[in-house]
Every structure is written in C-alpha cells, then in structure tokens.
Amino acid sequence: HAKEQGRNALQFYDAAMTAAAAERLAMKAQLAQALERGQFFLHYQPLVEAGSGRPVGVEALLRWRSEAFGLVSPATFIPLTEESGLIVAIGRWVLDTACRQARAWELAGQPPIEIAVNLSPRQLRDPELVEHVRGVLDRSGLDPSRLVLEITEGLLIEDMALSRRVLASLKRLGIRLALDDFGTGYSSLSYLNSLPFDILKMDGSFTRNLTDGQASNTGGQAIARAIIALGQSLNMLLVAEGVETAEQHAWLTRNGCDLVQGYHFGRPAAADDVTGVLQGLALAHSARQIGQSDFV
C-alpha cells in the first residue's frame, strides 16, 4: 500500500499547489482593480531617536483590504504587484498619499518630522520615477529633506549601472535614501560603498537575535555590533527595526544605533491614531528633558 499512499500524497500535493497558484492568480486579478476601488490605505509607524526617545519620523506602510481576501499582508501582495508591474502605479499612490499626510501634519502645527516611504527596486526601472518624486514634492509642498525613500537590497545589484544612476538623480532632489532590511537577502558588501545611501536599516531579525528569550545571545550581539560598526564607518545613520522590548532598546542605544523603530514605541497605525502616539512620545521626551535639567 506504500505505493498507493505515495500516489495519494502526490495528488494531495498537486492539489495544494494548484490551489495556491489559483489563489495567487485571483489575488492578482483583484489587485489590478484595488487602486480604483480605493482598497489601499496607509499605516504609519514612529521612528524614534535612540538616546533621547524623541520621535523624528514615521514610516508609511501599505495596507490592502479586499472583499475576497480581507486584510492581506504586504509581504504577500507586494511581490504579486512587482511581478505584474502594478507596483509602479501603486507606489506612486503611496508616495503621493504619504507626502500629503506629512505636509498635513506640518500644517496642523505638529513638529516637523520625516516621512519614510518604501520603494520597490522594480520602481527604479520606471523612467518617470524621478520626475514623479519631484512632482509629488512640488504638489504637496513638503520639504525634500523630510522625505526618505527606503529600498531593499534585492534587485539593486542586478543592474548596478541603472541603480547608481537613478539613486543619484533621486539624491539630487534633496531627499535621503535608506537601505532597508540590511543583512537579509543579497548582502554584497561592496555595493554598500558604491550606492549613495544615507541610512542603514538593520533588519528586525538581528534585533530579535540579541536575546534568546531573557538570556542574552552573544553570537547575535556580535553580529549586530558588526552591522552597526559597518554603518558607522561608512558614515550612515543607523536604524534598528523590530524593537519590541526596553532591553533591546537599551542595548541598541548603548551600542551606537541612532534611531529605533518597533512595537515598543508604537505599532503601525492610521494617521489619526499615530498623531496621538507621536504626541505621547514627544511629551515623554520633554518630561525627561525637564527631569534632567538644573531647574528641577
């Protein structure tokens, strides 16, 4: 019966594969209409100065709610939009929406903060990208120095000449560039030096590996230290992602991280909710400042 069982398992495997492929196809079809149906929205997550706790910015994170699939993780649907090329149109919408939100916060009297927007490497192949970014800045009235574009390493090295040219043009607009999820994927250290990144975002997995539960993980700490040292020696600002505990925050601050981001400071949330979170972080920061001053 072993043979028969093997055949059944194979059939089951085939059926599962077909179901997964069918779901991907159905998702792609839904995604093609998601923009016009208004199914995309943005959440924002605070970025905090490690030493002082002062909020300095937010990262815009794309969300998709479809009738058929409910709320789908960007880790699932972004790759599908990259395959179909839809990411170019969606990415423009994200950039536009995020910059207008940042400007709206400014006009509402919030302390100016930076806005970080994720850019798929696929978007670098859009010949109108640079003009679009310039247009978004003009239309929103946002100061270019407030905008950070975050790019994952992935496809960057596939066409180094193109990457170098487009990134240089983006930099000339006066915006800043962050290398996202650093340490995962295609890490080739040589291109770090040849692409004009201002900011290095250490992937959340390294923050997670600082400890094994409560106990410290010396191997994980050694790797995080090496990444921080690399960023520092290349004069890049260092951001740690995925900070969930006070212990991780303390370790990262002690070891030279400039900025921290993670659930410990605030989960990604709608613009209205994140306004309150930013105010709370700013208040806590001022309270500590006063607590440290000579007047008390």
Ligand code: C2E
């Ligand atoms: P990312 O740019 O590295 O964003 C950080 C991810 O970590 C976000 O996941 C965020 O919700 C999550 N995160 C933040 N703090 C913590 C924490 O303390 N613990 C844990 N476990 N996770 C934390 P999210 O929102 O699901 O996004 C996943 C990825 O999808 C992003 O990773 C980014 O690569 C991509 N993505 C999101 N929005 C966009 C977009 O507008 N355009 C493009 N091209 N990619 C996007």
Ligand code: MG
């Ligand atoms: Mg990012």
Ligand code: MG
């Ligand atoms: Mg990241």
Ligand code: MG
């Ligand atoms: Mg990521």
